[in-house]
Every structure is written in structure tokens, then in C-alpha cells.
Amino acid sequence: MDFRLTDEQAALRNSVRDFAREVVAPVIAEHYEQHTFPYEVIRQMGKMGLFGLPFGEEHGGMGGDYFALCLALEEIARVDSSVAITLEAAVSLGAMPVYRFGTEEQKATWLPKLLSGEALAGFGLTEPGTGSDAAGTLTRAVLDGDQWVINGSKAFITNSGTDITAMVTVTAVTGTNPDGSKELSTIIVPTGTPGFTVAPGYSKVGWTASDTHELTFDDCRVPAANLLGARGRGFAQFLRILDEGRIAIAALAVGLAQGCVDESIKYAKERHAFGRPIGANQAIQFKIADMELKAHTARLAYYDAAARMLAGEPFKRQAAIAKLHASTIAVDNAREATQIHGGYGFMNEYPVARFWRDSKILEIGEGTSEVQRMIIARDLGL
Ligand SMILES: Cc1cc2nc3c(=O)[nH]c(=O)nc-3n(C[C@H](O)[C@H](O)[C@H](O)COP(=O)(O)OP(=O)(O)OC[C@H]3O[C@@H](n4cnc5c(N)ncnc54)[C@H](O)[C@@H]3O)c2cc1C
Secondary structure (H helix, E strand, C coil), rough: CCCCHHHHHHHHHHHHHCCCHHHHHHHHHHHHCCCCCCCCHHHHHHHHHHHHHHCHHHHHHHHCCCCHHHHHHHHHHCHHHHHHHHHHHHHHHHHHHHHHCHHHHHHHHHHHHHHCCCCCCEEECCCCCCCCCCHHHHCCEEEECCEEEEEHHHHEEEEECCCCCEEEHHHHHHHEEECCCEEEEEEEEEECCCCCCEECCCCCCCCCCCEEEEEEEEEEEHHHHHHHHCCCCCHHHHHHHHHHHHHHHHHHHHHHHHHHHHHHHHHHHHHECCCCHHHHHHCCCCCHHHHHHHHHHHHHHHHHHHHHHHHCCCHHHHHHHHHHHHHHHHHHHHHHHHHCHHHHHHCCCCCCHHHHHHHHHHCCCCCHHHHHHHHHHHHHCC
16 A cells, blocks of 8 residues: 655645746635636646546547546645636546547547637536436437437536537436436537537536536437447436546635635744744644645545556445545634634635635535435445
């Protein structure tokens, strides 16, 4: 058992760390405040190959693995979570379904532009009336000759409405299974298809420089060939995508938690009260020690889940544990970092204010904390 990074992994982590500090940090507060999407940052991440990290070179990827993606996400989230979730959703929710389940033709059509960061794709699972209970999907797709006709709507879909969004994969009911349950399938809907409408962006508490929209499909027709994988495999597909995605969200949460430690150490040394730096007080030191403890143990949890996944072993429970633990401690660390910053922690110009606003969604997106507990309990045979 060895949790140390290889030279190649450490080099990737260091180059993304430098990028986050030198390119993301100087511009992101402005995007966050103005609720604008950071196209130039995304373009540069594309040039670095970050969108292609876990994919084979035959499709234009970097030939790395899912752990490499997690390392990159952690380093970006250490500085900003809007950029990190844009990368996470683009890779693990956008491109990965095509990579895992697509035909050779679908891969050839979509992967080169998605893996270069030239284009983004959304993952349309959640609906206005159902999230955790994805089997409650109401969006329907009916085969009419050689076309699917889609009707319904999706809620909170990341990367679905940017200027460079190329398509969205949509989970839809395509029939009834022999046991009476809904037959779910996944269909690729290119941006600009008539009947596919993207609502204006949501007004969000956090992740304000990321892109999130409600989508509607009104007699939206796409070729039958846009079915992703086999008909009726939609349920199994999104379970696989979400299992993996939980490791990535855990890495992102660890990054935010570590960013809180970074900012708190800096501030505790700078800020004076009662004639000395606030960091000279053991009460502050212990807070920061506890924050470091939490970030470190959550990191080990996601390393473990990623290692099991890459070894081809079962990893569902470990991914849920990593996501549950990392999101919980990210909220803890954001709260404590804000406390250490006093009144300035409540001011948007300080990164910890962004961390605080960005932390809560980590306990909700890609499966709420309750859903993670359900997964862990089920895996324990309960
Ligand atoms: C900014 C943002 C980006 C997102 N991006 C995407 C995206 O790209 N693609 C996508 O498909 N979705 C996306 N989502 C949706 C997200 O995954 C869902 O919001 C999440 O899964 C929870 O679903 P819900 O909001 O419908 O909550 P609900 O399922 O309605 O849950 C409400 C509450 O009830 C609890 N609950 C539900 N069932 C149970 C139960 N059986 N036992 C105990 N408690 C329960 C939940 O844990 C939660 O606390 C995004 C959401 C946000 C806010």
C-alpha cells in the first residue's frame, strides 16, 4: 500500500497547482461577482489537456486515468470551485458517457472536441420533479420512424447553455420493462436542435461562474442513431457515471477544504488582535489543525476509492464514503475558515466567502448525503 504520488502524478498536480494560482486566481473573483462564465480560463485548460486527462489517446485524450482527473480537480478547487465543477461535469458527466457507452461513430463525432475543451456537453438526468429518485423520470422519447421524439424537461444541468456547449445527453423513458418498471434510455441531443430550449441561467448561491440551466424538450426530434448504448440501459449507465463522479466530487471537495486551510494559515499570521497574530492563539491553531486533519483523511478516502476503481474492483461503497465524508468536511472547513477571518470572512472579496458559498452544494449534487448513506447501507446488506 503506497499513497505517495508517482513522479508523473506529482508533476501533473504541480502544473495544475501553478495554473490555478497564476491563471484562475487573478480573474475568478470578478467572474464570480458578475456571474460570467470564464471562457478564457476554460480555453487555457483545454490547451493544457485537462479535459482529455482520463481518456485514451486514440480519441484525442491524454492517456491518463480517472485519478489524474481527481488530482487536477483537487488543485483547481483549492482556488475555485466554479472552474473545478465546470471541468468535473465536462469530463465525468459530459464526455464520459460517450466514451463508455458510445458507438465508434458517436465517439468520432463528439470526443475530439469534448476532450480538447473546444466544446462542452451536459448530462441531463435531474428533472424539476425528481432528482434523488431518478426512476421518477418523466421525460419521454418515442421512436417515430428513424427519429426519437423527445418531450419533457430537465433541471439544474451543468454546462448545458454555454456558447461552446455542443450537446446534452438526456435520460428518457422509452418504454416499459417486462416487470412493469420504466425502460430508461439515454439519447444525445445536439445544441440547436429544434424543440430543445435552454432557459436563462439560474440565480445560484454559489458556483456562480459555472453554467447551469433548466432545459425543455418539446417534440424535439433527433436521429434514432443518437441513442447512447443499448435501449433500456439508461439506468445502469447513469449509475456507473454517478459512481465514478462521486470520486471526482470528493476530490473537488478536498480541494475546497484544503483551500480553506491555505487561506486560514495566511490570515492567522497576518491578522493581529490583542497585540499578536490571531494564529498565536491555540484556539485558532487547533481549528486549523482540525481542518488539516479533515482534508487529509478525506483525501485518503478518495485515493482509496479511485485505486479500487482503477484496479477494476468494486468501489461503489468507497466512492459514496469518499463523497459523503469530503463534502461534510468541506462544509466544516468553509465554516471554520470564515470564522477565522472574522468580519472579512463575510466579504465577497475574500476567497473564503466564495468557499463558504460553494461548499453547501457538495452535500447535494451528484447524490445528496442522504443518498450516499443509502448506498453505503445497501452495500452493507441493509
Ligand atoms: C448547481 C447544480 C448543478 C447540478 N448539475 C446537474 C447536472 O449537470 N446534471 C443533473 O442531472 N443534475 C444536476 N444537478 C441536480 C442534483 O444532482 C440534484 O439536485 C440532487 O441529486 C438532488 O436532487 P433534488 O434536488 O431533486 O432533491 P430531492 O431528491 O427532491 O431531495 C430533497 C431532499 O430529500 C432527501 N431525500 C430524498 N429521498 C430520500 C430518502 N429516500 N431518504 C431520505 N432522504 C431523502 C434528499 O437527500 C434531499 O435532502 C445539479 C444541481 C445543482 C444545484
